[in-house]
Amino acid sequence: MTKIPAIVKQHESELLAEWIARQSAIAGPHGRTRPEPELRAECRTFLNLFQQAAQTGNVSDIGTSDWKPVRDFLQEASTQRARQGYSPVETAMFIFSLKHPLFQCLRQEFQGDGDGLADEIWTGTLLLDQLGLYTTEVYQKSREEVIARQQQEMIELSTPVIQLWHGILALPLIGTLDSNRTQVIMETLLQRIVDTGSAIAIIDITGVPTVDTMVAQHLMKTVAAARLMGADCMISGIRPQIAQTMVHLGVALGDVTTKASLADAFANALQKKRLAVSEARA
Amino acid sequence: MDTIPILKLGDFLLVTIQVDMHDRLAMRLQDDLTERIVQVKARGVLIDISALEMVDSFIGRMLANIALMARVLDAETVVVGMRPAVAITLVELGLSLKGVRTALNVDQGMDLLRQLGIRG
Numbered sequence: 001m002t003k004i005p006a007i008v009k010q011h012e013s014e015l016l017a018e019w020i021a022r023q024s025a026i027a028g029p030h031g032r033t034r035p036e037p038e039l040r041a042e043c044r045t046f047l048n049l050f051q052q053a054a055q056t057g058n059v060s061d062i063g064t065s066d067w068k069p070v071r072d073f074l075q076e077a078s079t080q081r082a083r084q085g086y087s088p089v090e091t092a093m094f095i096f097s098l099k100h101p102l103f104q105c106l107r108q109e110f111q112g113d114g115d116g117l118a119d120e121i122w123t124g125t126l127l128l129d130q131l132g133l134y135t136t137e138v139y140q141k142s143r144e145e146v147i148a149r150q151q152q153e154m155i156e157l158s159t160p161v162i163q164l165w166h167g168i169l170a171l172p173l174i175g176t177l178d179s180n181r182t183q184v185i186m187e188t189l190l191q192r193i194v195d196t197g198s199a200i201a202i203i204d205i206t207g208v209p210t211v212d213t214m215v216a217q218h219l220m221k222t223v224a225a226a227r228l229m230g231a232d233c234m235i236s237g238i239r240p241q242i243a244q245t246m247v248h249l250g251v252a253l254g255d256v257t258t259k260a261s262l263a264d265a266f267a268n269a270l271q272k273k274r275l276a277v278s279e280a281r282a
Numbered sequence: 283m284d285t286i287p288i289l290k291l292g293d294f295l296l297v298t299i300q301v302d303m304h305d306r307l308a309m310r311l312q313d314d315l316t317e318r319i320v321q322v323k324a325r326g327v328l329i330d331i332s333a334l335e336m337v338d339s340f341i342g343r344m345l346a347n348i349a350l351m352a353r354v355l356d357a358e359t360v361v362v363g364m365r366p367a368v369a370i371t372l373v374e375l376g377l378s379l380k381g382v383r384t385a386l387n388v389d390q391g392m393d394l395l396r397q398l399g400i401r402g
Binding site for chain 2: 186187190193194197199221224225226227228
């Protein structure tokens with residue numbers, strides 16, 4: 001039976017002071033340290049939870065329900081640090097910096113009992129290592145969540161369908177087109193065509209860096225699908241360089257109407273709708 | 283066996299497909315429609331497929347065939363209201379329904395027929 005919970009309870013204030021002092025020395029992101037009161041509250045809560053969990057006698061496996069409060073607390077603390085921009089090392093040091101003060105206390109308690117001390121240190125090391133690694137794991141997970149969310153947002157942001165005029169839609173594309181993105185673009189555009197009842201759509205590829213056979217094929221598919229639904233689709237914003245590459249690569253856009261600039265395409269769309277823009281009389 | 287009603291509107295025939303198309307029904311529609319075109323001397327056919335959630339290659343080909351047959355009988359065909367998902371499926375299947383005119387909804391389909399010089 002380990003004495004760690006008893007020792008933690010007995011030396012709580014010492015442990016706390018020493019632990020906080022060690023952590024204050026670790027600089028957070030941009031050289032800032034955590035505010036002292038916040039850190040103190042965090043450390044005290046952790047020590048309490050740790051002591052309670054260790055009291056149950058289970059000090060080998062933190063995956064059990066005895067350690068759930070501790071795990072929940074670490075999850076919260078770790079996620080918070082990940083959001084504030086702490087590195088994984090800085091996050092894990094929250095736990096690892098407890099080792100030194102804890103072993104100091106153990107040494108005091110077990111003066112003269114070398115075997116007992118070694119046993120307790122081994123138990124403590126294993127336990128704190130597990131907890132430290134757990135914080136890293138949670139840190140990683142919360143980072144991954146952030147990345148996944150940003151990816152989703154990027155996909156949403158990357159397909160703005162604009163209504164230029166009643167019945168005329170424009171879709172300015174920016175960035176590289178891959179199959180995934182084109183699928184989203186195609187669905188968004190077609191849905192907007194239905195929603196707005198627009199008979200003309202302009203896909204502007206000024207911001208697309210390269211047009212290869214794949215991209216051309218995707219564009220053709222979108223145009224064909226729009227035509228099936230009864231909408232006319234034009235492609236605009238083909239830069240001279242891209243036009244040259246397309247011809248060299250043998251990329252054909254078939255019988256799709258293409259225009260050099262969005263303005264040209266818009267003028268063409270107005271013409272199709274029998275509309276004209278004229279200068280206002282002074 | 284159920285049939286798809288064909289409504290006469292002036293010189294137009296209006297077909298609204300409300301049920302899921304199966305092959306027998308499609309063949310039946312093809313028969314009925316050509317019959318009616320001749321019978322009422324229709325100049326335009328409007329097929330509304332906005333209720334269709336799925337169009338397979340057979341139905342796709344049937345639509346194209348109807349348009350071609352109507353053309354032979356001197357009537358223009360406009361397919362209206364195709365859903366985005368259906369359009370994407372047809373494109374993926376490689377069916378572009380060449381020769382079939384399309385419009386977003388019945389309103390625009392009517393306009394298109396009138397533009398073609400057909401009096402409604």
